[in-house]
Amino acid sequence: MHTLKRLSTWLALVLLTVATVTSASAQSDLSGSWVSIQHEDALERGAGPYQVDYTGLPLNEDGRAKALSYSASQYSMLERQCAFWPPHYIVMGPWGLRIWPELDPVTGRTIAWTIGPFEDRGTTQIWLDGRPHPSENARHLQGGFTTGKWEGNTLVTTTTHMKAGAIRRNGAPSSDQEVMTMRLIRHGDLLTVLTIVEDPIYLTEPYMLSKTFRLSVDAAPLLPTGPPCTPAFEGTKEDGSVPHILPGKNTAVDELMTLYHIPVEAALGGAATMYPEYRKKLKDAFVRPERCPANCGGGPQQPAAPPAPAPTPPR
Amino acid sequence: MKAAYALLAALVFVLPVAVHGQGRGAPQGDGTPGPPTPKSTAPIDLTGYWVAVVTEDWRYRMVTPTKGDYQGVPMNAAARKVADAWNPEADQAAGQRCKSYGAPASLRVPGRIHITWQDDKTLRLDMDTGTQTRVLKFEASVGKSDPSWQGDSTARWEAQPARGAAPGAAGGWLKVTTTNMKAGYLRKNGVPYSEAAGLTEYFDLGTLPNSDQVLVVTAIVDDSRYLTQPFVVSSQFKKQVDGSGWDPTPCSSIW
Numbered sequence: 228m229h230t231l232k233r234l235s236t237w238l239a240l241v242l243l244t245v246a247t248v249t250s251a252s253a254q255s256d257l258s259g260s261w262v263s264i265q266h267e268d269a270l271e272r273g274a275g276p277y278q279v280d281y282t283g284l285p286l287n288e289d290g291r292a293k294a295l296s297y298s299a300s301q302y303s304m305l306e307r308q309c310a311f312w313p314p315h316y317i318v319m320g321p322w323g324l325r326i327w328p329e330l331d332p333v334t335g336r337t338i339a340w341t342i343g344p345f346e347d348r349g350t351t352q353i354w355l356d357g358r359p360h361p362s363e364n365a366r367h368l369q370g371g372f373t374t375g376k377w378e379g380n381t382l383v384t385t386t387t388h389m390k391a392g393a394i395r396r397n398g399a400p401s402s403d404q405e406v407m408t409m410r411l412i413r414h415g416d417l418l419t420v421l422t423i424v425e426d427p428i429y430l431t432e433p434y435m436l437s438k439t440f441r442l443s444v445d446a447a448p449l450l451p452t453g454p455p456c457t458p459a460f461e462g463t464k465e466d467g468s469v470p471h472i473l474p475g476k477n478t479a480v481d482e483l484m485t486l487y488h489i490p491v492e493a494a495l496g497g498a499a500t501m502y503p504e505y506r507k508k509l510k511d512a513f514v515r516p517e518r519c520p521a522n523c524g525g526g527p528q529q530p531a532a533p534p535a536p537a538p539t540p541p542r
Numbered sequence: 543m544k545a546a547y548a549l550l551a552a553l554v555f556v557l558p559v560a561v562h563g564q565g566r567g568a569p570q571g572d573g574t575p576g577p578p579t580p581k582s583t584a585p586i587d588l589t590g591y592w593v594a595v596v597t598e599d600w601r602y603r604m605v606t607p608t609k610g611d612y613q614g615v616p617m618n619a620a621a622r623k624v625a626d627a628w629n630p631e632a633d634q635a636a637g638q639r640c641k642s643y644g645a646p647a648s649l650r651v652p653g654r655i656h657i658t659w660q661d662d663k664t665l666r667l668d669m670d671t672g673t674q675t676r677v678l679k680f681e682a683s684v685g686k687s688d689p690s691w692q693g694d695s696t697a698r699w700e701a702q703p704a705r706g707a708a709p710g711a712a713g714g715w716l717k718v719t720t721t722n723m724k725a726g727y728l729r730k731n732g733v734p735y736s737e738a739a740g741l742t743e744y745f746d747l748g749t750l751p752n753s754d755q756v757l758v759v760t761a762i763v764d765d766s767r768y769l770t771q772p773f774v775v776s777s778q779f780k781k782q783v784d785g786s787g788w789d790p791t792p793c794s795s796i797w
């Protein structure tokens with residue numbers, strides 16, 4: 228009887244160990260330096276998008292109006308120079324990611340994952356210990372407040388309490404009411420991050436954006452913090468006014484039409500521009516320019532052709 | 543007695559993992575379950591209609607991009623030479639109008655996809671734009687077929703669901719490797735891939751906060767003939783309740 232008891236206890240321990248290992252193996256180790264792969268949206272994530280290119284953004288009228296009023300000089304204002312981008316800049320921006328776990332010093336369990344800041348993006352700390360999100364009246368931070376849970380080997384996160392910012396680097400806005408969901412999916416040395424942005428102030432439906440990073444094993448690791456931001460006078464007016472463009476005065480509205488023959492209506496975005504039916508709508512209106520006029524990529528290239536005359540556009 | 547309880551508790555923890563990981567095949571003639579098949583052991587359900595959500599590379603996907611616009615593609619000089627000679631009218635006339643609908647590019651084409659089980663060991667992926675079909679086989683084919691736009695794809699499930707997860711709710715993904723493709727275009731404006739290219743894809747499922755299902759496909763194209771490094775893009779699709787909106791259209795080099 229004693230032997231059976233001991234055997235049962237050992238068997239139970241072995242089975243529980245197997246269960247624990249199985250559970251843990253369903254998660255992924257996200258730690259390391261993840262290099263940004265810029266093969267899609269290369270212009271948007273690199274040099275930056277055209278001033279009025281809201282294609283594929285489900286903006287509502289308020290969002291569009293605010294985007295059109297945006298002046299990049301706003302970031303020269305002393306009080307805005309260090310106003311970092313909201314956490315969706317993880318996939319929207321050009322930088323790689325340095326990710327590390329925060330361990331409970333007693334149990335050794337991972338209680339959070341930290342995505343380190345870099346230059347114009349704040350820290351994102353993903354809490355896994357079940358703590359609730361703060362009250363809706365709590366202070367909003369540049370990095371927001373993020374919780375996460377594992378679904379299989381995908382880390383699913385929810386971020387609230389962000390500051391207002393931009394959803395594209397041309398001033399298409401995001402509000403402080405934004406809720407961002409991320410899905411961090413690791414396959415070997417690749418990490419695909421899908422973000423879903425919900426914003427009741429500026430978007431008509433959720434906005435999805437994904438980006439893939441590659442684990443860096445042979446280069447110096449990314450810094451866990453970005454360089455410090457020190458505000459300095461950059462020549463803006465000192466009367467407290469905010470650089471902006473008045474309604475109807477944005478001269479860049481026709482830029483995509485002039486360069487690429489993209490109709491102004493498409494450049495102004497909206498949920499319809501995200502779906503295949505919109506391509507069919509453009510079919511009869513679009514006339515392909517002869518050659519790429521600017522930002523052509525592809526390494527050494529011939530001089531860009533002058534912008535071709537635009538066809539009569541559908542507005 | 544305590545030891546017996548401990549054993550029971552351990553079994554309760556372990557069994558759901560083991561059972562879910564095994565799956566059961568279709569009933570055999572005598573009513574007993576058949577051997578596990580890729581269909582019966584699928585950790586996620588990819589079947590159904592999906593619509594592309596085009597929020598990235600919009601200018602290269604929603605319109606036919608301009609000649610010479612190669613932003614983002616890690617192409618070498620040989621690729622540039624080929625792309626600079628792109629002539630969509632000539633492709634159309636030569637019956638090569640599907641060159642931008644091959645497997646490395648087909649899921650970047652704005653459209654809908656329909657995923658079904660062709661049999662217990664084969665997933666079928668139909669695309670309405672360009673009217674293309676990919677066949678994802680969980681068992682290697684015997685013999686060699688002629689190169690085609692969609693090539694030969696081998697599929698396998700990877701990973702297991704987390705302990706306690708409901709079947710299909712979480713965990714696991716589909717990995718697909720494709721070779722034996724006809725040379726085609728990564729982008730519609732003539733950015734080439736060669737017949738030696740290889741394609742690796744990961745299909746992952748998720749649920750949006752509004753309960754919509756989303757499919758993310760991460761694709762890696764290896765082609766030492768035309769690329770200086772693997773070309774990596776990720777595309778997302780939203781689940782549709784039915785086939786409304788399904789609109790098969792032929793390939794076009796020009797549009």
